[in-house]
Amino acid sequence: MTRPLVPDAARLTRAAAELHNPRTLALAAVLSAINLALNQFSIPVSAYLEISFDFLASAAAGYLCGPWVAALSGVATDLLGYLLRPNGPYFPGFTLSALLLGIVYGLWYYRRPVRLWRIICCKLTVTVLFNFFLTPLWLHIMYGQAFVVLSSIRIVKNAVKFPVDVVLLMLVLRACEQYQKARRI
Numbered sequence: 001m002t003r004p005l006v007p008d009a010a011r012l013t014r015a016a017a018e019l020h021n022p023r024t025l026a027l028a029a030v031l032s033a034i035n036l037a038l039n040q041f042s043i044p045v046s047a048y049l050e051i052s053f054d055f056l057a058s059a060a061a062g063y064l065c066g067p068w069v070a071a072l073s074g075v076a077t078d079l080l081g082y083l084l085r086p087n088g089p090y091f092p093g094f095t096l097s098a099l100l101l102g103i104v105y106g107l108w109y110y111r112r113p114v115r116l117w118r119i120i121c122c123k124l125t126v127t128v129l130f131n132f133f134l135t136p137l138w139l140h141i142m143y144g145q146a147f148v149v150l151s152s153i154r155i156v157k158n159a160v161k162f163p164v165d166v167v168l169l170m171l172v173l174r175a176c177e178q179y180q181k182a183r184r185i
Contacts, residue, residue, distance in 0.1 A: 011110065011111055012067070014066070014111065015066030015067055015068055015069075015106060015110055015111075016066075016068055018065055018066045018068065018069045019068055019069060019072075024064075024065050024066075024069055025069065027064055027065060028061055028065045028069050028070070028072070028073045029073075031057045031058075031060055031061045031064070031065070031073060032057070032061070032073045032076055032077045032080070034057040034060075035054045035057035035058060035061075035073075035077045035081075036054075036077055036080055036081055036084060038052065038053050038054040038056065038057060039052055039054040039077070039081050039084075039085070040084065040085060041053075042054075045157060051157070051161065053168070054077075055101075055126075055165070056168060056169065056172045057077075058070065058073075058074060058077075058098075058101055058102060058105055059105045059109065059122075059169055059172060059173065060172055060173070060176050061073045061074075061102060061105070061106075062102060062104070062105025062106035062107075062108070062109045062110060063105070063106075063109040063110060063114075063173055063176045063177075063180075064176055064179070064180065065106070065110075066106045066110040066111075067102060067103045067104075067105070067106025067107050067110060068103075068106070069102075069106075070102030070103070070105055070106045070110075071099045071100070071102035071103045071106070072099075072102070073102055074098035074099050074100075074101050074102035075095055075098055075099050075102075077098065078094055078095045078097075078098035079095065088142070089142065091138055091141070091142050093134070093137070093138035093141065093142075094135075094138055097130055097134050097135065097138070100129075100130075100134075101126065101130060104122065104125060104126060104129070105122065105126075108121070108122035108125070109122065109173065113177070114170070114173045114174055114176075114177050116166075116170065119166055119169045119170055119173065120166055122169075123162065123165055123166055123169065127158050127162065131154055131158050132154055132155070132158070135154075136154065
């Protein structure tokens with residue numbers, strides 16, 4: 001029997017219980033610290049575009065901690081990341097994006113086996129929703145730049161980066177899967 005793509009209520013209830021698990025919260029704190037460290041080493045491409053690998057820690061948080069803890073971790077890392085390295089004025093839209101990103105990763109990965117198709121579908125969801133829509137929208141609201149121009153610049157970056165991100169996600173999530181198996185023993 002195959003599992004449905006729509007998250008089941010029991011899995012989401014179990015994910016909500018992770019909010020009260022000290023071990024999960026400690027793990028989320030460690031992953032948040034890794035996220036912040038990775039964010040410090042982003043590669044600027046233009047004034048409005050940079051390449052970063054902090055998404056790997058966010059995906060690991062979604063896989064290991066669930067959507068709700070990953071969402072709160074995303075908010076914390078966004079706010080702390082802004083304090084550590086402000087890149088323009090603070091804008092709450094990016095905090096909302098970080099919250100939603102944790103939820104998306106958690107819904108796709110939490111308590112599910114690591115599969116290439118799942119990683120590709122999740123990465124497509126993130127790319128379309130965040131990289132092509134929300135981030136250009138936030139930048140448009142902040143700076144008044146043309147929404148279409150920002151999106152077309154992002155298409156090239158994301159087309160090149162997509163396969164690399166999928167491979168990196170596969171490696172990180174496989175390591176998380178092994179950690180999860182060792183933790184259960």
